[in-house]
Amino acid sequence: MFLTGVRIISLTHFLQGPSGVQFLADLGADVIKVEPPGRGAWERSWSGANTYLHGESLFYLLANRNQRSLTLNLKSETGKAVLRRLIRSSDVLVENYRPGVLERLGFGYKAVAGENPRLVYCSCSGYGPDGPYREHPGQDLLVQALSGLAWISGRTDDPPTPVGTAVVDQHAAALIAIGVLAALRRRDQAGRGGRVDITLLSAALDLQIEPLTYYLNGGRLKPRSRAGLPDIFHEAPYGVYRTRDGWIAISMTPLGRLAEVTGSPALANFQEEESFERREEIATVVAEAVATRTTHEWLNAFRPAGIWCAPVNDYSQVVTDPQVLWNRCFLEFDHPRAGAVRVLSHPIRYDGDPPPLRRRPPLLGEDTDEVLRELGYSSAEVETLRTEGAV
Known part of the structure; x- marks a missing residue:
């Protein structure tokens, strides 16, 4: 060792x-x-x-x-x-x-x-x-x-x-x-x-190395979002959105590509260079579009199109996720008093x-x-x- x-x-x-x-x-x-x-x-x-x-x-x-x-x-x-x-x-x-x-x-x-x-x-x-x-x-x-x-x-x-x-x-x-x-x-x-x-x-x-460094050097950080954007410095559509049966996270993705896959004419009206200054408006439009289908349907549509996305999993889904299991993220041991114990393994x-x-x-x-x-x-x-x- x-x-x-x-x-x-x-x-x-x-x-x-x-x-x-x-x-x-x-x-x-x-x-x-x-x-x-x-x-x-x-x-x-x-x-x-x-x-x-x-x-x-x-x-x-x-x-x-x-x-x-x-x-x-x-x-x-x-x-x-x-x-x-x-x-x-x-x-x-x-x-x-x-x-x-x-x-x-x-x-x-x-x-x-x-x-x-x-x-x-x-x-x-x-x-x-x-x-x-x-x-x-x-x-x-x-x-x-x-x-x-x-x-x-x-x-x-x-x-x-x-x-x-x-x-x-x-x-x-x-x-x-x-x-x-x-x-x-x-x-x-x-x-x-x-x-x-x-x-x-x-x-x-x-x-907070990202937002704090931006602030220290004059960055124009945005207020916290109403529409699901998770931070004060990323451009839209970076955020978490409600689907018809759950939630989905969408990361850094060109607006044009997202407009095409979602079929949203309102989203197509925004220019790429507006994705930070108008991020609240854009996120609101994305939320309206994403709410129309299930998480699974969007994953099947987004992934082949190269749109960065992931489901928002609860713990019951996390502990059975195939990649989590593949990576051996948990270990189990027997304890003389507690019995069988499952914990996170060394990362x-x-x-x-x-x-x-x-x-x-x-x-x-x-x-x-x-x-x-x-x-x-x-x-x-x-x-x-x-x-x-x-x-």
Whole structure:
């Protein structure tokens, strides 16, 4: 595996941190998830849509595979001593506590670098380790709002519309993997570790690289559309339209060709160079034409004509889509408590295959004894740690 021999300490919770670490775990890194004894990481006790399998949180199961679980009480000096020993034998530490929390516990960047100068320290937060928003809660919805992402989405008469999934968290997770890999490469070249900072705010702005760059350079962005145009910078007919039995997306397509296939005389009256300035009028005409036939009928008409289009699928259609299945986008594993679990697989294929599942998400503290033995603790010392409440 690509990252065999790389040990990563994961002091992460929620989605951004665990998902970012999971990318690296999938690639072969030995990820040790450090969790509080008793309750474990936050995501073990919450799940979206109130979805649990036999009491096990899907929110936890979706982003903690290929990892080991070590319970440590970081408020006890004995637990802190264990973490320091682990730091000395590790390559990377990833954390997404609020700024200042790990510093107060004695595990800020400077303290950790003193223990292991070659370690890569990746700190993830909402807005950064300093600045006016340092203490503000960093959460996907809040950052979508603050960054402008919600403002550019939705229809004119509706409220600003956040994306319907934690897109900022997941993009920030990918940035964690990129940042850690870059810092490891530098360490291999220069012999020293370093600090990597990932913020949800920067991730949210990066997702808006097109419209925000247009705005910064004088672009005349349009208001949010009434007619189904999904953004403030594309020309018509780029958008989502209701068909007789569902919805269809139409992407960048010459107006003349679309007028010909739809048979719309009103659409034929528009010139190609008007497709941005008159985009609302054009989209309204396209909507009227597309509403006359079913999604399947339009797909059969548009695709042979070279009109870029796709059906708007619900999840029941997504999970049975032939290309999704062909790409092996899902994997299934057995969990001792949850039973059979289906999750998304690693999104990249290497030499034609996604990385294999090596470990299901661990039970809380499942690997504590194993990790402690690797760190040189005897069986008697492990029992003492447990008696003292350090693990």
